[in-house]
Amino acid sequence: MRGDDLKIPNRVKESIDTGIGAKHPVDMKTSEGLEPLCSEQGRGSAKYPCSMETSEKRMADPDCPDTPHWRRILIIADIEGSSRCINRNAAAFLTREWALACRGMSLDVAAVVNALFRAGVEEIRVKDFHRTAWNLFPGEIPAKARVIQGYRPGPVPGIGDPGGAEAVMFLGMHAASGTDGFLAHTLTSRISSIVVNGRLLSEVELFAASLAPYGVRPVFFSGCPVACRNAEEAVRGIQTFPFPKGAPPPDVSAWRKGLAEAAVAALSNLCTSPFQPPGPVHAAVTLRDGPDAARKAALRWGFHFEGGRILLRAQEMNQLYLQLIRLCYLTPAIEKILPWALPAYNLWGRLGCLWARRVSTRSEAPP
Numbered sequence: 001m002r003g004d005d006l007k008i009p010n011r012v013k014e015s016i017d018t019g020i021g022a023k024h025p026v027d028m029k030t031s032e033g034l035e036p037l038c039s040e041q042g043r044g045s046a047k048y049p050c051s052m053e054t055s056e057k058r059m060a061d062p063d064c065p066d067t068p069h070w071r072r073i074l075i076i077a078d079i080e081g082s083s084r085c086i087n088r089n090a091a092a093f094l095t096r097e098w099a100l101a102c103r104g105m106s107l108d109v110a111a112v113v114n115a116l117f118r119a120g121v122e123e124i125r126v127k128d129f130h131r132t133a134w135n136l137f138p139g140e141i142p143a144k145a146r147v148i149q150g151y152r153p154g155p156v157p158g159i160g161d162p163g164g165a166e167a168v169m170f171l172g173m174h175a176a177s178g179t180d181g182f183l184a185h186t187l188t189s190r191i192s193s194i195v196v197n198g199r200l201l202s203e204v205e206l207f208a209a210s211l212a213p214y215g216v217r218p219v220f221f222s223g224c225p226v227a228c229r230n231a232e233e234a235v236r237g238i239q240t241f242p243f244p245k246g247a248p249p250p251d252v253s254a255w256r257k258g259l260a261e262a263a264v265a266a267l268s269n270l271c272t273s274p275f276q277p278p279g280p281v282h283a284a285v286t287l288r289d290g291p292d293a294a295r296k297a298a299l300r301w302g303f304h305f306e307g308g309r310i311l312l313r314a315q316e317m318n319q320l321y322l323q324l325i326r327l328c329y330l331t332p333a334i335e336k337i338l339p340w341a342l343p344a345y346n347l348w349g350r351l352g353c354l355w356a357r358r359v360s361t362r363s364e365a366p367p
């Protein structure tokens with residue numbers, strides 16, 4: 001994902017500033033809305049933890065009248081952890097490997113979208129979230145889903161409007177900077193590590209936190225095995241499905257079937273809350289280019305700098321995300337022209353995506 005936009009509407013700013021509470025933009029109805037609804041609280045079995053009222057039930061699975069619980073889903077799709085991303089070139093831009101990876105990513109997403117609709121999900125938004133945010137081929141994805149490409153003006157950084165999403169699923173994700181995962185990075189490969197409260201920070205935490213003010217619960221995650229471990233450690237209760245990177249590659253068709261089944265199973269995942277870890281959040285950012293680069297980047301934004309590390313402090317994970325967007329993608333001058341630069345950037349991405357579709361269609365490589 002590349003950062004783009006800092007136009008956050010007042011209502012979201014307020015909820016970031018004050019934490020999830022009185023100004024929470026989502027009507028949580030009860031205090032239970034912020035707590036996991038899992039079987040720890042005695043609701044149902046481990047396989048089907050849901051025991052909602054009849055009006056909440058959807059008959060997706062004849063064995064379980066309770067599933068699916070979540071009916072409006074946001075999918076955030078990245079490429080590194082998707083099925084045809086085989087090397088660094090495949091996550092780059094305007095390379096043949098990338099074009100093929102785009103088709104693979106699109107088919108992974110399509111498999112999940114098809115399965116979710118079959119399971120009774122009513123509304124799906126898919127947010128393309130890799131590099132230019134123009135990687136998915138919408139023609140491959142059921143038209144009933146809304147595919148959102150390019151970066152949008154707020155309210156959620158990079159995502160825009162999360163709509164009425166109740167739960168978010170992360171597909172094709174990568175591991176955190178500082179881990180040995182496949183193409184591991186957090187926001188940019190220029191960062192060698194971000195340590196937050198003593199632990200390596202992964203993107204799922206930032207993205208999930210940005211959706212927390214809307215009550216969106218992170219329920220499912222797929223990526224390389226290290227990425228899945230990162231997600232499980234950071235987001236309590238999230239369900240994962242790994243793609244085994246490295247040789248020999250798995251049978252991709254069979255893997256996609258498993259991915260889709262795992263995503264459907266996560267529709268009854270009631271074990272997660274909107275992700276808002278307790279603050280304050282202390283982050284130490286180390287850049288690959290060394291202390292001089294870190295010092296320069298820190299001074300640009302007035303961040304603290306100590307021993308080669310940029311030190312950030314925020315009350316909430318959301319605030320840290322905004323600071324990291326500035327640090328990783330922007331300069332004060334670029335931030336000023338962003339309203340004009342963003343459409344040009346989106347056009348560049350759109351043209352690249354058209355090119356990728358043509359190249360991948362001509363290719364004889366397997367999907």
Ligand SMILES: [Zn+2]
Nearest residue numbers: 001078079130
């Ligand atoms: Zn990516």
